[in-house]
Amino acid sequence: MGVLALNSLSQFLSDYPGMSTAPYSDAGVCLRGKFRFKADVKGGNEVEDFYKLEIVIPHKYPLALPRVKEIGGKIPRDGNFHINPDGTLCLGSPLRLLKKIYSATDFNVFIDKCLVPYLYAVSYKLMHGGKFVFGELAHGDQGIVDDYSDMLGLQERHQIAQSLRLLGMKKRIANKKTCPCGCGKRLGACSFHHKLNAFRDMAPMSWFRAHAMDLEAQI
Ligand SMILES: [Zn+2]
Ligand SMILES: [Zn+2]
Structure with a gap:
């Protein structure tokens, strides 16, 4: 990763102290641990929750998308929570995600715009049932x-x-x-x-x- 991305890495680690870097192949940087977040949406309830995650940020970021896995077993694997067959979280269509991140070398943009909204929707659904709060796309x-x-x-x-x-x-x-x-x-x-x-x-x-x-x- 470049200098900018290293800055965003230290920003991430201070925003999410439960997460730390983990050994990984030279394909990217791996972050693993307890991801604690607080989020709300307009007119919605605030949600404070955590998930154990593994996030792999490819060196090509933002021209390649990070892959995120939930490793704590908290998200049900019942087909209702947008988990891909390979175990990564289905955060949206590839082009939609790229559109959100492409102008930012700072991967905290990915965390804020792609990951946290997804986790918010999962927590909200686990607490209240119903559909994903952001309007649900057909999976896959x-x-x-x-x-x-x-x-x-x-x-x-x-x-x-x-x-x-x-x-x-x-x-x-x-x-x-x-x-x-x-x-x-x-x-x-x-x-x-x-x-x-x-x-x-x-x-x-x-x-x-x-x-x-x-x-x-x-x-
Ligand atoms: Zn035409
Ligand atoms: Zn999906």
Whole structure:
């Protein structure tokens, strides 16, 4: 991690004294321990709670997303709490998360905007039942498509996959391809390219290419 990220690491450790760095591979920095937080949402109740977590922050952050596991067994694994099959927490669709963090080298932005809201929703649900307070996306693949449909303003899955493919190409080349919005024009001739290009800073082209392939593999 760079100097900025090291600063954010010491900030994190002082904000969350139950957490400490743990040995990990050279793929990233690992933080493990008791994550105690206090949070509220507008008009909602304050929640104070803790979870035992393992957070791996990749060296490529913020161009790659951290992975978080709950290791205390407090979150039920019953399919109702957004836990991925590999045991990581499902904090939102990849592009939604990148949108929240891409401009910040400080990973405390990830903690504040992605992790704490999720844990708040889990604690709230454990205490009061009902749905996730932030409005629940369908879990997994359909949830991702629904979320991208919302972010891009496109309805169909193939339009979303095409948008991701175009983000995986150089602008100059993508602009010559058919626009995914359905206008029938080239991307470069439709105002949709402004909307699409706003995503370009969030991740490298290779990330979008791989993500498009993932999404298509599940169609
Ligand atoms: Zn989920
Ligand atoms: Zn168009």
